Amino acid sequence: MMKRISLLEIAHDIVGSYIEPADIALDATLGNGHDTVFLARSVGTDGHVFGFDIQPQALIKSFQRLLQHDLQRRVTLRLASHADMLSHIPKQWYGRVRAVMFNLGYLPGADKAVITQIDSTLAALDSASVLLAPRAVITVLAYPGHAGGDLETEQLVAWCRQLDRTCFTSEVVLSSHDKPSAPRLFVIRKQADLL
């Protein structure tokens, strides 16, 4: 039987192909900490991960997950909106971040009314693109089937269109469920050889 690969697995594969030991990476939406654990493993002992969420329980869950894997020393967790990421990242890391992961929507198992909002998501993407190193990647897993997720996804398409094509490329990976409401993965790549 053919194995169905999830968009999350694809996101991990793509991000994993960019990250090298001692890199810096960001998890813009901590949630239950799965992506943070993946990023912390990928950057190795000399790398670092910054993670953001606006819900205390997301930080608690993520920290517990990191502890289980003894990865907590590689990660700084912030109870803050990703829209404010620039004020939480040390200035010496600007232009040195290898990967930023967003997984939009709500925290599974928590209040579904607390979801990512388009204004803060776009502000965070603007900040993330400032922080990126040459040869770096942003992934955004979006859910047009959720309340508000359709508009958020449309705005993401528009945000990708306005990117400077001399520095960035973007693509959308669709899920194997061929429906307009199915999740999709935005992949924004910053080129390596910028002058």
Ligand SMILES: C[S@@+](CC[C@H](N)C(=O)[O-])C[C@H]1O[C@@H](n2cnc3c(N)ncnc32)[C@H](O)[C@@H]1O
């Ligand atoms: C789908 S979950 C993320 C799943 C997570 N990446 C994982 O591996 O478990 C989305 C998360 O985004 C968070 N969120 C919503 N608005 C946010 C914001 N402005 N800044 C940071 N996180 C936000 C929610 O609280 C929720 O925990």
